[in-house]
Amino acid sequence: MDPRVSLLKEFSRGFTHGTAKVETEQFGFPFLDRLLSDGASLEYGELTAVRLLHKYKLVNISERRMDELLQLHITKECNVCRYFDASANDVFCFNLDNNHKANNTVVIPEMNLALHTLRNCLQGLGCEPLIVASGRGYHVWCRLDEPVENSRLYGFMLRAAVQALMAFHGTAYDHQTIKFNFYPDVNIHNVVSLRLFGSDHAKNKVFSRVLTPDRLLGEAASWDYFGDFLRNKAIPPARFTAAFNALPALL
Amino acid sequence: MKEPANPAGSIAPTVGVAAPRTIAVDLDDTLNNFTETLRHGQFPYDRAEALPEATFHRYLERIQNDAPEAGDLLSTEYSFCRYKIHAHCYRMARARADGVEFMQRLQRNHWRIVICTQRDLRRANDGTRAWLKENAIPFDYLFMALNKIVFCKAWGIRHLVDDDVFNLAHGGRYGVNVYYPIMPKHQSLPEHAARGFQTFTEVERWIQE
Numbered sequence: 001m002d003p004r005v006s007l008l009k010e011f012s013r014g015f016t017h018g019t020a021k022v023e024t025e026q027f028g029f030p031f032l033d034r035l036l037s038d039g040a041s042l043e044y045g046e047l048t049a050v051r052l053l054h055k056y057k058l059v060n061i062s063e064r065r066m067d068e069l070l071q072l073h074i075t076k077e078c079n080v081c082r083y084f085d086a087s088a089n090d091v092f093c094f095n096l097d098n099n100h101k102a103n104n105t106v107v108i109p110e111m112n113l114a115l116h117t118l119r120n121c122l123q124g125l126g127c128e129p130l131i132v133a134s135g136r137g138y139h140v141w142c143r144l145d146e147p148v149e150n151s152r153l154y155g156f157m158l159r160a161a162v163q164a165l166m167a168f169h170g171t172a173y174d175h176q177t178i179k180f181n182f183y184p185d186v187n188i189h190n191v192v193s194l195r196l197f198g199s200d201h202a203k204n205k206v207f208s209r210v211l212t213p214d215r216l217l218g219e220a221a222s223w224d225y226f227g228d229f230l231r232n233k234a235i236p237p238a239r240f241t242a243a244f245n246a247l248p249a250l251l
Numbered sequence: 252m253k254e255p256a257n258p259a260g261s262i263a264p265t266v267g268v269a270a271p272r273t274i275a276v277d278l279d280d281t282l283n284n285f286t287e288t289l290r291h292g293q294f295p296y297d298r299a300e301a302l303p304e305a306t307f308h309r310y311l312e313r314i315q316n317d318a319p320e321a322g323d324l325l326s327t328e329y330s331f332c333r334y335k336i337h338a339h340c341y342r343m344a345r346a347r348a349d350g351v352e353f354m355q356r357l358q359r360n361h362w363r364i365v366i367c368t369q370r371d372l373r374r375a376n377d378g379t380r381a382w383l384k385e386n387a388i389p390f391d392y393l394f395m396a397l398n399k400i401v402f403c404k405a406w407g408i409r410h411l412v413d414d415d416v417f418n419l420a421h422g423g424r425y426g427v428n429v430y431y432p433i434m435p436k437h438q439s440l441p442e443h444a445a446r447g448f449q450t451f452t453e454v455e456r457w458i459q460e
Contacts (some may be wrong), residue, residue, distance in 0.1 A: 027405055029270065029363075032392075044372040047396040052405055057376070099324050179326050191373050 005070045007227055008196055014090040014147055015082040018061045021193045022069060023079035023202040027054045038065040050203045057193075076200045081193035084184035088147035090234075093194055094118060094140040094157055095181040104136050105204055110173045111137055114180075118164040119213070125160075125243035128233040130226065131211040135201040137178065138211065139194060143234045150184045152244065157182040159247035197226055274357060274458065275367040275394075275403055277413035278379070281432055282354070282388065283344035290315055292343060294336055302328060311336065334374065341370065341378055346386040347432075353451035358389040365408065366390045367399050369415075403427045410458050419445035430454045 022035070027047075035056060036042060043057040061069070073080040084091075096114060098104040115131065115138055122129045122142065130141040161180045168175045183194050195201070197208050210222040217225055235243075279285035294311055296304045310332045320330050357364055370379060372395040383390060396402035399418050403411050404425045411422060412430045416437065422429035423444025431437065433447040448454050 029273075029406065042392060044376050044393040044395065046372065046394065047398070047402045047405070049397050052401075057372075099326055101323050101325050104325070176324060176327070188374070190377075 001067070002071060002074065004074045004198060004223060005067060007223075007230060008070050008073070008198060009067070010230055011091070011143075011226075012082055012196065014085055014088075016085055016190075018066070019057075019059050019083045020061060020066065020069065021081040021083075022056045022058060023081065023195075024054060024056075024077070025052050025202075026078075027052060032056075038062045040065060048203075053202050070196075073196060073199045079195050079199050079202045081195045083193045084150070084189050085147070086150070086189050088149045089153060089184050090144045090147045092142055092144075092148075092153045092157060093183040094161065095134065095183060095194065096137040096140065097134075097179045097181070098136045099177055099179040107137075108177060110168070110175065110177045113167055113171070113173060114164045114175075114178055115140070115211075117167040118160060121160050121163045125246055126239045127235050127243050128229075130197075130229045130233070132197050132208045132222075133206065133211060133216060134195070134208065135204055135206065139197075139208075141197075141229075143229070144240060145234045145236050148237075148240060150186050150189065153184060154182055154186045156240075156244050156247065159244075159250060162250065163247065198223070271361055271363040272458075273363040273365065273406075273408045274410040274412070275365045275399065275408045276354065276390075277399070277411075277415070278366060278368045278370065279341075279344070280414040280434065281412055282350040283346055283382075285340055285344045288340045288344045289317075289336070292340060294339060300332070300335075302332065307332065334371070337370075338375060338378060341375060341382060344382075346382075346388065347451070349451040351386055351388055353455060354388045354390070356455065363392075364390045365392045365394055365406075367394050367396055367402060367411070367413070369397055369399075370395060400425050400427055412454060416440060419443045428457070430457060 032042065032045075035058070038061075040058045040061045043059055045057075046055040047053075048055060069078065069080050072078045096111060098106065098108055098111060118140060119129060119131065122140070127142050130143070132139045132141065161182070165175050181192070183192065185192060195208070200207050207219050207222070209219070210217045210225045212225070276282065296307050300307055302310070306328070310329050313329070314333045314336050320327060320333075354364065366379075366383070368379070372379065372393060376393065379393065394402065399411060399413060399415070400421045403409070403422075404427060409426065410428050410430070411418060414431050414434060418427075418429050419431055419437065419440060420443050429445035430453075431445055431447050433449060437447060446453075446457060
C-alpha cells in the first residue's frame, strides 16, 4: 500500500465508516455502476457549476473500495471527502472560507487576520494545528489522542473562533467576508464533509498545501509535514481539557 | 457526450447489459405544489431563529416573492432564513396525484428514474427521501443540478419533466425532450421545443413516441 494512503487511513480512523463524498469529473451510468459495484449505495449525486465536476455521496463503501478511492485521491483522479462521527471524534477542523459570491479563491486580508489570530490562539493553548489551503480559504485541523464528544469539540471551536474574530474589533475589516464552519457540527454532522489532505482541489486544481507560520509548503514538503503532524502533534486529553477551560465561556 | 477514457481508475469495468430507458423528473412545481406552499403557507416566527421578529417578517416577504440574495456575500442571515423556509415547504408541499401515478407506472415499466432537482441535497437529502417515501414515489437516483440540460446531455437522458423556463428554452437544442406542467410563468415565452401538459398522462404518451 502507498505510504500516503496509510497516512490518510490513520488520519481517517475516527470518521464515519464506509461513508464518503467523491468529487470527480467522471460521470454516466456505466461509471456509476462501477462506483457502486462493491456494495456501496448512492445517497445523492450532484453536477456542480464547475466544468463537468460531479460529486457523489456514497454509503456502505467497503474497506477495499475506500482504499482504492484514497489511492485515486492521492493520484489526483478524484477528491475524497469524509464525514465526521455522529457522537465523538479525534479530529476537529475550522473551515474558513472566503464568503464572496465572486472571485472567492483570493486570500483576502480578513482571512489572513483571522487565520493568524486563530493559529496563535490554538498554539497558545498547546493545540498545534495543521493548516491546509482549501481552495476558498483554509482548513485548520487539530488532532486528539482520544475521541472527544462532539458538543464539547463544537463548544471549543466556537470559543476559539470568537477569539479569532475579536481581532476584527477596532479595524476596518468586515468579519462577514469570511465564513467559519466547524467540523464536527453538532447540528449537521451527517450533512457536511471535508476534503482530506493530499489531493488537488477539484475546482481550481491546486494542491492542498500546508501553510506554516512562514510560508506555503510545496507538495512533497506538505506530505512530510502531514506525516509529522500525525506522529507528533496529537493533543493529549488533559491538555485539551486545560485548553477548553482556558478559553472564555460564551454568554 | 464522450465518456472519459479511464473511468474510476482501478475500479474495474462491468460487463455491459442493455441500458434501460431513462427519464429525469424535477420535484418542485413539477411533482409538488412548492410555489403555492411558499406563497400561501404559514411560517410562524420562532424566537429560536436568532433573528429579530421584524427582520424575520421582512425576509419572509422577500422569500415568498422569490427575491434573490442582495449583496455580494454567499452565506448571510437572509440565505439561511430562506433555506429554512424552503426546507419547510419541501416537507409541506402536496404531491400531484397524477404525478405519483405516472412515476409508479414508469417503475412498473422498468424505466430508470432520476429525480433531478435544484435543491441543495447536502441538507435536503433526508427530507426529500422521506417525502418521496411518504408519497409512494419511486426513483432510482437522486441528483442535484443547477443546469439540468447539461446534466441530461452528459448522462444521456433524453427525457426531462421540469417547469423551469431555462430548460424549456434550451432542451431542444441539446437533444433533451422537455415536458412541463403549464403554469402562468410559461406564457409569452420565446419559441421553444418543449411540450406543456395539463396531466401526466400526456407525458406518458409522448415518451413512448
